[in-house]
Amino acid sequence: MIHFDCHAHVYEDVVVNGAVRYLPKRPAPLQDWLELQTDHGISGGVIVQVSFLGTDNSQLLHALESLPKGRFAGVAVIAPDTCETEIAALAANGVKGIRWNLVAGADLPDFGSEEISTLVADLAKHGMHIEVQLESSRLAPVLSDFAALPLPVVIDHMGLPETTADQEPWLNKLEQIENRSNLYAKLSAPYRGTGSTEHAKRLIGLLGPDKYIWGSDWPHTRHEDRATYAGLKVELGELIDDRKAVQTLYGLTLA
Template identity: 30%
Template sequence: MLSRRQTLALALANGLALTGPPARAAGQAAAPTVKTAVSFPVPPGACDCHVHVIPDPAKFPFWEGRAYTPPVDPPESLLALQHALKLDRVVIVTPSVYGTDNAATLDGLRLLGPERARGVAVIGPRTGPAELDALAQAGIRGIRVNLEQAGVFDPAASAKALDSAVQQIGQRPWHLQVYSRLSVIGPLKQQLSALPVPVVFDHFAGAQAALGPDQPGFNDVLDLVRSGKAWVKLSGAYRASDKAPDYPDVTPLARALVAANPDRLVWGSDWPHPDSVPRPDRKPTDLAPAQDVDDGRLLDLLAVWVPERAIRDRILVENPKRLYDF
C-alpha cells in the first residue's frame, strides 16, 4: 500500500489533481520523516546544510538525462521539516535530476526567504557571468561539482572539472561543493589544497563506515580539514553505513573529523532521501520511492558524534553562518 507521501508524489508526477481537505498553513503541516523527537537542545540559528526540494514536475520538469525520478517534496514540506526539527536555517542543493536547471532550487529559496535559506547550484559550461550574478542575488553561495554522476571516477577528469568550476566562479565569494569518493579525492589532494575557493565535501567525503577511519583516502580528507583547506558535511550517514537506524560505525569517522578541525564541519539531513541508486528493474523515468529515514533520529546522532555542546552548536550555527553568508 502506498503511503500518503508516495500517493501525492505519483499524482503530481502524472499531473493529476488531488481532492481532499485544504492543506494546512506552512509550518503547521506534519513532517512525516520526523519520527523521533530530538533529545538535545537545538540552538537558535541552527542550520540544515544539505536538503533538496522537488516541486511539482509539471511546473519544474526533470532533466531528460536523469538517473532516477524522485517523489515530490515541495518547499512547503521542507518548511514543515524545519519546524519539526527546530531549525532556523537551511541550504537547498540542486539535485542531479534537474541537470543544470536551478529553477526548483531558486523557487525554494524565494518561498522560504533570505532570512532562512541559501542555496548551492549546478552549472554548465554555458552558464555565463550574468546568470551567475543572478544566482548570487537569489541566495546561491556555491556550486556543486558532482564527480559521481555518469560514473566519472577518473581523477584526471575530475581535476579538469574542478579547474573549470573555479574559473567560472571567478571572484565571487562562493565555494565548491564536491560529491565524490575517497579514491578520487586522494589523488587530487594537492590540487584541492591549492584551490583559491573553499571546498566542501558532501556526505563524509564518500567514506565507507565499515572500513573505519584508516581507510585509504580518509587521512587525506582529514589533512585538508585540519589545514582549513576543506570542509566536510556530516550528512547522509545512511550512505556511509547500512547499520540503520543509528549507524554506530559512522561515529569513528565523525569523531575523527571533529578532532581534525570542528571549525570546518557542518551538518545536513540530506532530506528528502531519494533512492538514487540505479536498479536493473527500474527505469530512470520510474518513480524511485524515498528511503525510510527518521530525520529526528539523524539529527539526534549529532549529539552522539559531538557530545560537547559548545562544539555541536558551532557546527550547527556558527560554521554555516560563515560558509553560507547568513
C-alpha cells in the same frame, strides 16, 4: 549544537533533465521541508540542486524567492563553461555555492585547465564555494587539488565512506595534507556509504572546530524507506556547533 539543515532537496515537480540515475516517485514540497525544520528545532537551511534536474535550477530559484535570505540559501549545479554573468545572477538570488556530483565514474575536473581555473575564479569573486560529492577512494587522490583551490570546498556526505573510519582512504589522505584551511565537511547521509559517528568523530579531529555543517539529505532519494530526517543530528549535536561554518559558507545567521 546544530541549528541549520544544510542539505535538502526541494522540488514541486518531478521532471527529467537529461540522463538520470534515479527519478523519485513524488515531489518534495518546500512547505513539507519547512514543517520538518519546525518539528526538529531547525532555524533555516540550504536547498541543494537535486541530481535529476541537472543544470535547470529554476525550481531551486523559485523556492529561494519565497524564503528570507538571512536564513536560507541555495547550492546550484552549473556547466563548467557557465559565464560570470550567470554566476553573478545566481549569487544575487541566494545561491552561495555550486555542486560537483562526481559519483559513479563521472569525469573528474581538470584542475589545470583554463575552463576550471576561470570557473573557480568567478565563483570566488562572488563569494561562492564548491560542494563535492565523490566516493572516498576516488576523492583521496584529488583531495590535495581541492585543498589548493582559492575558495572553500565542502566535502559532501562525509566523503561517502567505503570502509571503517580508521582505514578510510580520503580521511587518511586528509591527515597528510598540511593546509586544510579551505576544507569543510558536511555530516550527512551516512546511508549513502559506510558512514557512522566514528567517521564523523575522526573528521572532527582532523579539521578542527568550526568546519562542519549538518544536512538531513531530505527527502533521502533512493533511501526513502530507511532514512529519517534527524539523521546524525542527535548523535552529533553535542560535538559540533555549526553557526560559524554556516555563516562563512552561506551567510546565514540565527533569527
